[in-house]
Amino acid sequence: MDVLVLLKQVPSTESIIEIAGDGVSIKTDDLKWVINPYDELAVEEALRLREAHGGTVTILTVGREKAAEAIRTALAMGADKGVLVSDPVLEGCDPLCTAKVLAAAAKEIPFDLIIAGQRAVDDDAYMVGSAVAEALGIPSITMVIKEEISENRIQCQKTIDGGVAVVEAPLPALITTQRGLNEPRYASLPGIMKAKKKPLDSKTLADLGLDPQTFTAFKMKIVALNPPPERKGGQVVEGETAQEKARELVRILHEEAKVF
Amino acid sequence: MSKGIMVVAEQSDGVFRKVTFEVLSEGKRIADKLGCQLTAVVLGADIAALGQELQAYGPDRILAVEDSQLADYLTDAYTNALSGVIEQEDPGILLFGASVQGKDLSARVAARIDAPLAVDCVAISCDGDVLTATRPIYGGKLLANVVLEGERQLFSIRPNTAEIIKAGGDAVVETVSAEIGTVSMKFIEKRMETGKIDLTEANIVVSGGRGMGGEDYSVVEDLAAVLGAAVGASRAAVDEGWRSHSDQVGQTGKVVSPGLYMAFGISGAIQHLAGMSSSKVIVAINNDAEAPIFAKADYAVVADLFEIAPYITEEIQKISG
Numbered sequence: 001m002d003v004l005v006l007l008k009q010v011p012s013t014e015s016i017i018e019i020a021g022d023g024v025s026i027k028t029d030d031l032k033w034v035i036n037p038y039d040e041l042a043v044e045e046a047l048r049l050r051e052a053h054g055g056t057v058t059i060l061t062v063g064r065e066k067a068a069e070a071i072r073t074a075l076a077m078g079a080d081k082g083v084l085v086s087d088p089v090l091e092g093c094d095p096l097c098t099a100k101v102l103a104a105a106a107k108e109i110p111f112d113l114i115i116a117g118q119r120a121v122d123d124d125a126y127m128v129g130s131a132v133a134e135a136l137g138i139p140s141i142t143m144v145i146k147e148e149i150s151e152n153r154i155q156c157q158k159t160i161d162g163g164v165a166v167v168e169a170p171l172p173a174l175i176t177t178q179r180g181l182n183e184p185r186y187a188s189l190p191g192i193m194k195a196k197k198k199p200l201d202s203k204t205l206a207d208l209g210l211d212p213q214t215f216t217a218f219k220m221k222i223v224a225l226n227p228p229p230e231r232k233g234g235q236v237v238e239g240e241t242a243q244e245k246a247r248e249l250v251r252i253l254h255e256e257a258k259v260f
Numbered sequence: 261m262s263k264g265i266m267v268v269a270e271q272s273d274g275v276f277r278k279v280t281f282e283v284l285s286e287g288k289r290i291a292d293k294l295g296c297q298l299t300a301v302v303l304g305a306d307i308a309a310l311g312q313e314l315q316a317y318g319p320d321r322i323l324a325v326e327d328s329q330l331a332d333y334l335t336d337a338y339t340n341a342l343s344g345v346i347e348q349e350d351p352g353i354l355l356f357g358a359s360v361q362g363k364d365l366s367a368r369v370a371a372r373i374d375a376p377l378a379v380d381c382v383a384i385s386c387d388g389d390v391l392t393a394t395r396p397i398y399g400g401k402l403l404a405n406v407v408l409e410g411e412r413q414l415f416s417i418r419p420n421t422a423e424i425i426k427a428g429g430d431a432v433v434e435t436v437s438a439e440i441g442t443v444s445m446k447f448i449e450k451r452m453e454t455g456k457i458d459l460t461e462a463n464i465v466v467s468g469g470r471g472m473g474g475e476d477y478s479v480v481e482d483l484a485a486v487l488g489a490a491v492g493a494s495r496a497a498v499d500e501g502w503r504s505h506s507d508q509v510g511q512t513g514k515v516v517s518p519g520l521y522m523a524f525g526i527s528g529a530i531q532h533l534a535g536m537s538s539s540k541v542i543v544a545i546n547n548d549a550e551a552p553i554f555a556k557a558d559y560a561v562v563a564d565l566f567e568i569a570p571y572i573t574e575e576i577q578k579i580s581g
């Protein structure tokens with residue numbers, strides 16, 4: 001059972017995100033970078049599959065050189081090897097393009113299953129996993145909370161609006177993670193030591209046989225970034241007792257805010 | 261823009277999701293501005309009669325793609341069928357609701373037809389025939405204005421952000437056959453949480469955090485019941501095992517945009533705020549006057565939640581008679 005994990009490095013969720021001078025990108029200097037939380041679930045699930053069925057776990061990332069840190073963390077969690085595709089022309093790459101590069105790289109790695117996050121918590125595109133599966137011509141099951149593999153098929157419980165669905169697909173397939181799938185392990189100290197010696201290949205577009213020229217026109221462009229509207233300073237709801245405060249709150253919500 | 265707009269109407273078990281009407285209303289508004297045709301398409305088994313419900317929102321055409329293989333949503337069957345319709349009808353703009361299903365289908369279809377997709381848009385504006393979509397990124401910490409390029413552009417619209425407007429119309433349902441081809445996925449079953457109001461579609465969300473102190477959520481559930489509200493939770497409450505993962509609001513949970521969000525015993529961590537800061541009105545109830553959530557709330561109530569919640573419920577019952 002060879003599992004390929006698509007892993008993105010993103011600013012940690014505690015980060016305050018500030019707009020850079022150009023107005024269309026963010027200030028990256030002071031950010032702390034981590035594995036996308038949903039991709040941590042993907043790494044964990046891949047490790048569990050290897051524990052159950054044998055095989056290998058490979059981590060695949062498209063990103064800057066710095067993203068190697070996130071791959072190392074996944075290797076320290078227990079993954080076997082990493083591949084980082086890095087190329088200056090990919091700066092500002094849209095999800096569709098990212099997916100094409102990932103798919104081209106995936107073709108060179110043996111896999112029975114690909115696991116991606118349902119979304120990266122930076123661009124929140126909810127797209128790359130499905131688009132990689134489409135480019136590879138394999139089925140995709142998104143938002144998986146439980147999976148079971150038998151006889152070359154994967155059966156998944158997945159989140160749907162208002163409930164849970166059970167669907168099945170033949171392998172090779174791609175699944176994306178949803179919270180509840182597992183609790184990711186931490187990298188242990190011996191794990192971190194071992195990770196230093198694990199293979200991490202760096203590749204450029206040319207190495208994948210892709211022409212950098214075709215990656216110049218991205219079809220999704222950010223034309224402006226804005227902070228969300230500031231909420232005007234909170235009004236303290238007055239009252240001597242809890243009951244008085246409740247009465248005043250309901251009055252305000254009903255008569256002033258008119259929300260019910 | 262001569263090419264038309266196609267709205268993908270989402271139904272499940274013969275009922276349209278509310279977001280469908282929001283997206284169709286938004287489609288109508290954009291089609292009127294661009295002076296182009298608006299087509300609504302619904303996929304499923306036995307849905308021709310249902311399709312008629314879309315007429316009231318003013319589409320020029322209503323297409324029902326019927327096939328027994330479309331009875332329950334399956335990514336590959338739906339992608340094949342919808343891509344076929346797109347091929348035939350050649351729309352320039354495709355609009356989806358950003359539901360779980362809408363996100364899954366739009367992503368796969370976008371990749372199939374090699375077209376860009378802006379997910380979870382909260383606003384779309386037209387300048388000439390260029391559409392600019394506003395979508396939250398970094399879990400709502402920023403709003404990005406994005407422009408898509410190419411023959412076909414896909415957008416999905418976040419539930420609860422576009423107004424439903426009835427426009428009237430006389431379109432009648434045209435049944436079209438689907439080219440489904442090979443389907444390798446198999447639908448086994450689904451289990452719906454009956455009687456539960458969907459967090460992303462609810463007009464009012466009442467959430468409880470670690471301050472709930474345990475899995476007894478009855479004080480917020482009682483309040484939610486009188487308000488017809490959905491019940492949400494912070495990640496702390498989910499991690500404690502008090503609430504299910506599907507109830508989590510935040511950067512790694514659901515993103516909600518209700519008219520009213522009431523946070524009980526939630527401190528206001530940045531990851532939680534990300535998931536609810538686009539709510540129209542935010543009320544925070546916390547017994548710590550210094551709780552960071554008060555800085556983001558429109559109305560701050562310093563109180564013990566167990567003491568005040570029943571009074572709030574009682575007061576609302578009084579006004580709703």
Ligand SMILES: Cc1cc2nc3c(=O)[nH]c(=O)nc-3n(C[C@H](O)[C@H](O)[C@H](O)COP(=O)(O)OP(=O)(O)OC[C@H]3O[C@@H](n4cnc5c(N)ncnc54)[C@H](O)[C@@H]3O)c2cc1C
Binds near residue numbers: 530551564
């Ligand atoms: C990668 C990552 C992703 C995350 N994603 C999310 C996410 O999606 N959503 C999310 O919510 N969090 C998320 N978190 C967790 C987040 O950082 C906070 O830990 C979490 O939101 C805290 O939950 P809380 O406010 O319920 O608990 P606490 O921070 O413990 O706050 C409890 C509050 O309840 C108040 N309180 C206690 N008793 C009472 C009472 N009787 N009456 C009134 N008030 C009372 C306290 O004063 C306190 O303010 C994430 C964290 C990480 C690292």
Ligand SMILES: Nc1ncnc2c1ncn2[C@@H]1O[C@H](COP(=O)(O)O)[C@@H](O)[C@H]1O
Binds near residue numbers: 006038118
């Ligand atoms: N640059 C990338 N490198 C590797 N995997 C990625 C990259 N971008 C996105 N992914 C994968 O696709 C998932 C969804 O990302 P997105 O569509 O950007 O929200 C992520 O959780 C990752 O698993």
